[in-house]
Amino acid sequence: MNVMKTSVIRFIAACTLAAVTPFAHSADGATAETIAARLRDQAIRGDSTAWDFVSELSTRFGPRPAGSASELAAAQWSAKKLAALGFENVRVDSFPITAWVRGIEHAEIVAPSPQPLTVASLGGAPATPPGGVEGEVVSFANLDALKAAAPGSLAGKIALVAFHMPRTQDGSGYGFAVAARAYGPIEAAKRGALGFMIRSVGTGGHRFAHAGATRYENGRVPIPAFAISEPDGDQIERLAALGEKIRVRLTSNARYVPSSSSYNVSGEIRGAARPNEVIVLGAHLDSWDLGTGAIDDGAGCAIITAAAKLARSAPRKPQRTIRVVLYGSEEITQPTDVLQGGRAYLEAHRADLATHIAAGESDFGAGRVYSVSLTKGAMDSQFGQALLRVLAPLGIVPTTSAPQGGSDVGPLGAAGVPLFDLNQDGTKYFDFHHTADDTLDKIEPAALAQNVAAWTALAWLIADSDADLRALAAR
């Protein structure tokens, strides 16, 4: 550790043109920035780790819903894979959850003329009675319109929020639309509705229902709740425009499995100088049950695993430890709001949070990274400027938006760990997100490699830096 620090000082003394730098340099004289650039280029030239990881994960296990045998099998496989790739301290940490299991579900328009609807029960929503629930559809343009409905006005009815999610690069269209999925069933139930439907929070216009979690209130989702596909939403709008009253029947036998387990898998590239200082690279191993969890979030698991593995291939170890965490149970909200993977990790690491230097998450598919978010202090620092130089050839620019983390590392951020974001192009992400169509073919290998390059460079630069990101964040 001291050796490395001494090297830094010697290097700085030797380079009159160089500003004071927070980085070490290697035995061959390469600075951290030079090594990061080399690793970046190595990733772009064609390291196959990420593709192989997401291909085998999504192929071998298919969907990996939290608490399922597939999730466990995928966690065990991932741990073996991390060990085989040279990670140290590989762990599989279990934590208790209540699993939610989709059963047989169907839906149809029963009047004016019978026809099937393409639906998916929202995650956490209860079963219908065996014969389903049937009622007239009352359509609302958005969640606010539903909230404006009078108490009792939906008695015996099925509420539909028919908002059309806009397509955006940064995912803001999803952020704007998703509240209706989270809170719609609660608001509809308050007004007496028998059931809830939402036009899928997604884009692309294909006949897929986009699943997703909905919220519990007082320990339960009050009424059966379903996403319908975009074309089904259009169909209902057109039937209404023809002057028809529309009745639908919704059926689901979804169930809960209490006392299930989910798993956080982790492994480390240990730091040479200050191994207790940890950078967390996060992604999640669980997926929705309809697709194969390729873009959500096999891609993220693959990207961060490949990035850390590439960092390990550098001519020397970084100063700090890079810890990859493949979280479990990211997708499904828990009835008691007790534990998901991110919360479980936080609880397990309360004692060593102070040595968590930074955390970031890859959970937005495999679209190219187009910008990086750091705290303002970090962005303005020599560390930040070096990072921007290394990322620029990948087409990545700085943003002034504060880093958000993601569902899994969010709890770390809330507990004071500095976050960073590599923001991906999500223009097409919501065409596939949470659908049966989330399959490997939706990943573009070159874009996946660009992600790996960005994550490798960033992970290396933080790990090999003396920069105090907490202090910089406070500036």
Added chain:
Amino acid sequence: MNVMKTSVIRFIAACTLAAVTPFAHSADGATAETIAARLRDQAIRGDSTAWDFVSELSTRFGPRPAGSASELAAAQWSAKKLAALGFENVRVDSFPITAWVRGIEHAEIVAPSPQPLTVASLGGAPATPPGGVEGEVVSFANLDALKAAAPGSLAGKIALVAFHMPRTQDGSGYGFAVAARAYGPIEAAKRGALGFMIRSVGTGGHRFAHAGATRYENGRVPIPAFAISEPDGDQIERLAALGEKIRVRLTSNARYVPSSSSYNVSGEIRGAARPNEVIVLGAHLDSWDLGTGAIDDGAGCAIITAAAKLARSAPRKPQRTIRVVLYGSEEITQPTDVLQGGRAYLEAHRADLATHIAAGESDFGAGRVYSVSLTKGAMDSQFGQALLRVLAPLGIVPTTSAPQGGSDVGPLGAAGVPLFDLNQDGTKYFDFHHTADDTLDKIEPAALAQNVAAWTALAWLIADSDADLRALAAR
């Protein structure tokens, strides 16, 4: 009739620059070609008949499988619509069929690791036993490879034909691939297979199974048979590449409903001069059960209905009768091979086939028309040259391929009625064909209008012509 002929002769005599023409002209001096061009432009400028037809048909009734209550309701609605649009002699002619009804179906990989497959039973295929059929997958690159397998070699197995259908503009990729869907179950059964799967005969790469009929032999489809989606086909290929043996379980409770009925709906724009001479414009009203039959073939029904209605809006009636026929039961092969809509029409018109002047069919979605096929004699005639002049501004060129007709008018062609084709761009057609994703939003209104323009011009020119297309075909 004689009046019109006299007019032709006068017109020819008056125009020294004009070649001898088979066309009449109207009271205002407009030739048939001029009227066809005006009707063409009227269609392009924005006649809403076609869009309104396919929108209401696919919205109100959704899927219209042959023999279903929805098919009957759609037939009754269509007849009313034709009458409201001014068609004469509107008829709904029923004919007996055995209906095939998809039930509950599912499929999953059971080993090496359980995961669901997206499947659709092929039309006409029998149910599995209640617990399904389960076996190891034996994969064949194409139908020929399956045919090369030894007798008994598939005992206890599930055969898979994994051919990747190529995307082409003219649909030839489908023509090349579809034989495996038609004959695969028979060939697999001959070799002892418990069940048959085919990688969907389709394009687009989305997680949709493409349904479609399969063939009967000795009155039955011998084994349960399913299409799997393209991504599921990829998944199985990758699992095999990982060295895994793959077992699947296939379940279906499909059933047959003998003594069902299907319906041909027809209506006419009666000719002024020789009303007994009939041009048949065909399309089919039934659809697969998974989507809403918008592109297949609500679009075709809409195009030919709008074309005939526009022809009716001309300043005078055409010489010959334009008959729109919306066929029933195009999609599903019959166990006894006795009747589909096209055969039923043929049997009903055996006595007046000689006055069927020509027939064509619109059954390839709503992609733009890019070429026209006529018999060589017709193409080289003055009629053909006039037609090419009127179609050229729509971007339509002649082809030397012989006209094929389509499933519904094919029997007329085989019985000697001259056929014509307006060939549509099918580059994207098979992304949606026979899937749940066949919905109205897949139709581009401007392309639909271009189809109407082409059909209107062609229908008018044949109907207002003296050309003897049978004689021209024989040249």
